[in-house]
Amino acid sequence: MNKLLRRALISAVVVGALAGCASEEDTVVMAPVPTVTNQFTPEKLWTTSIADGVGRYFSKLKPAYAYDKVFVASRSGLVKALNPEDGKTVWQRDLEQDVPARLSGGITPGYNKIFIGSENGQVVALDAESGEVSWTTNVEGEVLAAPTTDSNLVIVNTSRGMLVALDQATGQQKWTISTEVPNLTLRGDSQPVAAGGGVFWGTANGRLAAAVVDKGQLIWQQPIGSPKGATEIDRLVDVDATPLVMGPILYITGYNGQLTAIDLRSGKPAWKRQYSSANDLATDGSRIFVVTQNDHLAAVDARSGTEIWTNDKLENRLLTAPTIIDGYLVVGDSEGFLHWLERDTGEFVSQQLVDDSGFAVAPIEVDGGYVLVTRDGEVKKLTIHK
CATH class of the missing domain: 2.40.128.630 (Lipocalin)
Known part of the structure; x- marks a missing residue:
């Protein structure tokens, strides 16, 4: 089975048995948990649950x-x-x-x-x-x-x-x-984002679309990825990420596509870089953080798209979208680890095993700490004492 499709199926938690048709040589190998010297250990403030998650x-x-x-x-x-x-x-x-x-x-x-x-x-x-x-x-x-x-x-x-x-x-x-939906797509869709009287969203046919909010009138569509290859699997180009708007520029990425900065006034690309992802992006105002389809993390300059750093130590660990908490870049993985990285360098600063059911979504920042939800429904609030 094609590696990209298998990863899409695993990420979507569709049918685990399908992995059995893959050859031994083509098996996706999950990177081992990196060895990290913790610079801090979060303190748990409370815990509860939300059914079975x-x-x-x-x-x-x-x-x-x-x-x-x-x-x-x-x-x-x-x-x-x-x-x-x-x-x-x-x-x-x-x-x-x-x-x-x-x-x-x-x-x-x-x-x-x-x-x-x-x-x-x-x-x-x-x-x-x-x-x-x-x-x-x-x-x-x-x-x-x-x-x-x-x-x-x-x-x-x-x-x-x-x-x-x-x-x-x-x-x-x-x-x-x-909008058009191809015969084969990834399991997921792009969350729309509204800004400046417009609404922007990714489509399953590899485009970013824009419309007038009040009237629902389509304004333009900009290709983020172009289908390539002989099979429908190879030609997957879903844009499932949530568009990220910073001032007059919108940032978006697609599966088998590119990380693209688009000028909202013209609808034209300001720059494009070769990062393929179905995950949402994160930003600290000057940098864009992306988790690629192989679970490599990268930071790029928001103005130019120049790569600042990349970290491949979490390859194929089925990461959540990245987020920023207490000044650190954070991702969760399918085995229930939270990984904390320095935004400037991409180096690990801390790591915790929270719950072996794993994470479907990243934590969120709240007053006095952050809240996370595991796949089995554990809800926890933690805080960092530096």
């Missing part, structure tokens, strides 16, 4: 911090608002009724609500203060990416190539845009 499913239910609460959810449909100081439950809501909820896209706060999508093609709005369901709307396709909010709209990207805008108060559909 997402298990081995694809669902990337990243926690959210808003309205003085930490919001977490499980794939089975349990949603909780937690007090960030002590982890106690402020409210909880179970969205599983006659059928499994299969939550997968979210959590997005906005308009004093939180919004979550599901593999069942539903978008649910919950009141942020009480947890009461404000509305539920069906859309065409699975909602694997978190919605975005802008201009009193909730904008959702679905697995069928539909960008759908819903009224934030009622869930009523306001407009929809359709």
